[in-house]
Amino acid sequence: MTRNVITTWIAFAVGIALCAVLPIFGGNYTLRLATTVAMYAVLAQSWNFIGGLAAYPSFATAAFFGLGAYISAVLQTKGVPLYWTWVLGGLGAALFAAFLGGAILHLRGHYFAIASLVVAEVLRELINTTPDLTGGGMGLNVPALKMSVGEQAQFFYHAMLALFAISLATAIFVHRGKSGFALQCIKQNEDAASILGVNAYAYKSLAFVLSAVFVGAAGGMYATWTRYIDPTDVFDVLLSVKPLVMVLLGGVGTLLGPVVGAFILLALEEVVWRNFLTMHAAALGVIIVALVLYLPNGLMSLVREIARRRGRA
């Protein structure tokens, strides 16, 4: 291992450890926000695999999230141990992504985006038509945990943080490894990559599966956390849009961009929500347009630019 790699892992361990002790200082409100940030960061980090590394603009995040949430919730009502339902929610979403990828990963650009966008709608209809198993449009109640409110806040925060840590560790492996290099080549020129012997289909599928597995598990945790899910909630199109916005905010294809983006988006949401209650969606839209126009490479590019200028001065 080179020094650079060791530094990365030390920074990773220290960062996660610092986040883990937050409950000592924060109240329930802070923990709720922190849990949401961690969940957003999982969604953004996941989208970064397919959207950032491979540059395939996926809008399937909501589909994976909802699928994971329903798999996990249904299993919980059947009495399967909690952690297993989360794991199976993630694996179910990953398996679904593998099949879905076979069907739509040959499409490129806008065509891929549109194909991936309708998947959540199809799944939503599927849930609506199976009320016996999933509760249909009425939604599904998930068994409550036998914990106090304060304990639950801490439990879900730590669970979501652990999931984020796993997704970030996976991202570090992929970014540093051969698959990250291959995905970068596919992003820049898929034909050329294929000519040189890169199995583009396999690496795109890997990126798509990675963009699903942690999202599915996050959906499962979300179902347990909120104790009630319904199709419009967990297949909400915003769940597909927000990860993309967060990654754009932070920095496409970077390791820390998704986390930075998750923090900023939640901060913006809290501020905008309080002050523009009736038009928060519009305000969010304006921010997105401004970002794409003025900061197309995200905040991480700004940080790097400043560091570069300092280094030169």
Next chain:
Amino acid sequence: MNEALKLDVRNLQAGYGDVQVLWDVSLDVAAGEIVAIIGSNGAGKSTIMRTLSGLLPVKGGTFSIDGRPMADASAADLVRAGIAHVPEGRRLFSAMSVRDNLLMGAYLREDKAEIAADLESVYQMFPILADRRGQDAGTMSGGEQQMCAIGRGLMSRPSLLLIDELSLGLAPRIVDQLSDRLREINAKGVAILLVEQDVIAGLELANRGFIVDRGRVTLSGPAKDLQGNAAVREAYMGLGAA
């Protein structure tokens, strides 16, 4: 199948989706030979190249490398079998450095020491690439990019180099330089199959030529004979009979 042939293409059919482009293409390249494919726009020249490097599926007929049938092989298998494709329009990884582009050519190889040696020999062949090794490939001139694309092809240690439109958008002086380099590469034993719209330059470089029209081979023979052929001179060179 003749085992002495580097590449043997028999009645090849291929295309894009439902659109068939190649109807019946038969051609061959002997070991150590330079062969040119000549044809007008839309004749199917690039489609031949894309099929031979595994980017398009074979719909009918077959082709073999060193006597081994490869019609069902993946792009990676074809690279391993010795084919390197220098695609039309270069297709570099424009935001990656020249060095990384060249190293991508050796993507399937594991022999690190040998790769480093091959990188040096590419730098010796194209010294300008050594000067620009840290620069983004997309910021170079067209000729330099073509050198980088050829160098990237060589990094897989091919025995057959497919070159699609060597001269596209390049100054004649650069094309001459590149032709000289290709002769050097060929002298080291690498066979070359060349697609060229500049018919005069293509036949000048090649030992033999195949004329392709509307997805079929219509004429073939030694490059010297084709240069003197009245029909070829009129249709592709804009010249009268010799």
